[in-house]
Amino acid sequence: MQIVFEKPKALSDTPTHYCPGCTHGIIHRLVAEVLDELDITGETIGIAPVGCAVIHFNYFECDVAQAAHGRAPAVATGLKRVNPDNIVFSYQGDGDLAAIGTNETIHAAARGENITVIFVNNAIYGMTGGQMAPTTLPGQITQTSPYGRDTKTAGFPLRMCELLATLDGTAYAERVAVDSVKNVLKAKKAIKKAFQYQIDGKGFSIVEILSSCPTNWGLEPVKALEWLRQNMIPYYPLGVFKDKEVSR
Amino acid sequence: MADKVLMKGNEAIAEAAIMAGCRHFFGYPITPQTEISAYMAKRMPKIGGTFLQAESELAAINMVYGAAAAGARTMTSSSSPGIALKSEGLSFLAACDLPSVIVNIQRGGPGLGGIRPSQSDYFHATRSTGHGDFHMIVLAPNTVQEMFDLTLEAFDLADKYRMPAMILGDGMLGQVMEPVDISRGNNIKTYVKDWALTGTKGLRKRNVVNSLYLSAEELELLNFQRFDKYKEVEKIARTEDYLLEDAEVVVVAYGICARIAKNAIDTARKNGIKAGLIRPVTLWPYPKHQLKAAAEKAKAFVVVEMSMGQMIEDVELSIRCSRPVLLCNRTGGMVPTREAVLESIEKAALLKGEQNADSI
Numbered sequence: 001m002q003i004v005f006e007k008p009k010a011l012s013d014t015p016t017h018y019c020p021g022c023t024h025g026i027i028h029r030l031v032a033e034v035l036d037e038l039d040i041t042g043e044t045i046g047i048a049p050v051g052c053a054v055i056h057f058n059y060f061e062c063d064v065a066q067a068a069h070g071r072a073p074a075v076a077t078g079l080k081r082v083n084p085d086n087i088v089f090s091y092q093g094d095g096d097l098a099a100i101g102t103n104e105t106i107h108a109a110a111r112g113e114n115i116t117v118i119f120v121n122n123a124i125y126g127m128t129g130g131q132m133a134p135t136t137l138p139g140q141i142t143q144t145s146p147y148g149r150d151t152k153t154a155g156f157p158l159r160m161c162e163l164l165a166t167l168d169g170t171a172y173a174e175r176v177a178v179d180s181v182k183n184v185l186k187a188k189k190a191i192k193k194a195f196q197y198q199i200d201g202k203g204f205s206i207v208e209i210l211s212s213c214p215t216n217w218g219l220e221p222v223k224a225l226e227w228l229r230q231n232m233i234p235y236y237p238l239g240v241f242k243d244k245e246v247s248r
Numbered sequence: 249m250a251d252k253v254l255m256k257g258n259e260a261i262a263e264a265a266i267m268a269g270c271r272h273f274f275g276y277p278i279t280p281q282t283e284i285s286a287y288m289a290k291r292m293p294k295i296g297g298t299f300l301q302a303e304s305e306l307a308a309i310n311m312v313y314g315a316a317a318a319g320a321r322t323m324t325s326s327s328s329p330g331i332a333l334k335s336e337g338l339s340f341l342a343a344c345d346l347p348s349v350i351v352n353i354q355r356g357g358p359g360l361g362g363i364r365p366s367q368s369d370y371f372h373a374t375r376s377t378g379h380g381d382f383h384m385i386v387l388a389p390n391t392v393q394e395m396f397d398l399t400l401e402a403f404d405l406a407d408k409y410r411m412p413a414m415i416l417g418d419g420m421l422g423q424v425m426e427p428v429d430i431s432r433g434n435n436i437k438t439y440v441k442d443w444a445l446t447g448t449k450g451l452r453k454r455n456v457v458n459s460l461y462l463s464a465e466e467l468e469l470l471n472f473q474r475f476d477k478y479k480e481v482e483k484i485a486r487t488e489d490y491l492l493e494d495a496e497v498v499v500v501a502y503g504i505c506a507r508i509a510k511n512a513i514d515t516a517r518k519n520g521i522k523a524g525l526i527r528p529v530t531l532w533p534y535p536k537h538q539l540k541a542a543a544e545k546a547k548a549f550v551v552v553e554m555s556m557g558q559m560i561e562d563v564e565l566s567i568r569c570s571r572p573v574l575l576c577n578r579t580g581g582m583v584p585t586r587e588a589v590l591e592s593i594e595k596a597a598l599l600k601g602e603q604n605a606d607s608i
Binding site for chain 1: 298304311312315318337445449451454455457458460
């Protein structure tokens, strides 16, 4: 019998807890495929955030530290400074990375900390049941913006890749989406590049991945991906915002 | 470096940490402990270590969490308001059984308070420096020599029991200069850390450092197990006693207050009062058995501390309120005088053993 498709070795056999239609599963797989292809699982330490991916240590076959809410880049810094030969990546959502952990994110980037950040942006707090996130779009309805995000009182969303691209320590910042096969392939390419930059010691790399949350958006999975395309991508344009190698 | 060197308390802590094998220090400036960071900034690059000035105390303690998870001996230091910010990380360190050393050179509070010496973080350090059920080892030096010695010991205890350990000093001990014998720093134990995150190398199952347990049954069991370990740790409780053997008035004081108390006790003895001192060296675990034993002979207790009365609760609990306990305290950055302590001793000497201090 010929094997034509299999699970990446960097993923465990544990079934994930993610909701039907959630794109965390795709993103986990992409990260795991990259770990396999670069053959670095044995050297890698992942950081689990607070958020939907909090128990990702059940899924990745590498060493994992679970971090306090927003502190993943600081925890990653500690791990990386002790063993610079380890590959250290954090996997964080928008509340974790762009609200409570903004400071840690910005300063890890500013220091040029040689780590990789996988930033899953679905414009909502998923695990706590759908509250307004720092990346919630203007007008978007959530549990804590029930009349739609009013920018007069709740301000504007953060575009993290654009923000981090201004920092000298950021080696690579790209925004991708996982709404279509084409974009999923692009996302994988970006993730691989981010890990490769770390392997090459180039500094801080971040891949922001526009992701869907059908459960908390109140949309069917396919409709959620359409919503992502129609609403998120115009506000969060895809592309490379910083590439140390190219701008040189 | 000669074996005996003149150092500030803060510098003694930093040098001891280096001698204990700490190569990863994460700090953030705050008076009166900044010399620790400055010392580390100077020394670490020369010995292949990491000094990192974090963006906040929150970040610093979480860098410690990462470095400890990687199996390294690691330390952070701060002063009262900064330690409050580290509370989150301390709870996580305790929850994940990560060895680490935290230094609190206390200043007056609450709020931003002041920058002069204080002991008003006693509750914070010994009850629970963060949310949830946990303890830290808390060591209270009273000389610059002890700042050095207890820092060495803190690293050892943290590794041995897999838990965070705190050096609880104050602004005076941090700033004062005294000669220090650093020869003890040459004899350092190391521990195997097979739980550390270093990459599986494809040779073992993944290691996970985590404090999330969605099963209440599992979390309860883990807390029970951790508190069983704490019972073992309670055996390290210790004091330094001074003229305690026949003491009728027992002064209980830690840190700089114990040195002032010793002076007052000498004068009291000259005046015919049988006074003695118990100086808790460990604040958690608290030396409750030593206190209880002293209560069998003593008529009254005097607690000297630089707070509105925090350790006094542990004294009363330890002796089950069986003797009157007087409080001799200053707060806000003020330090008790020898005369004030003497006055309290004299007052206590007039009490009969059974009397409650409240009725005086």
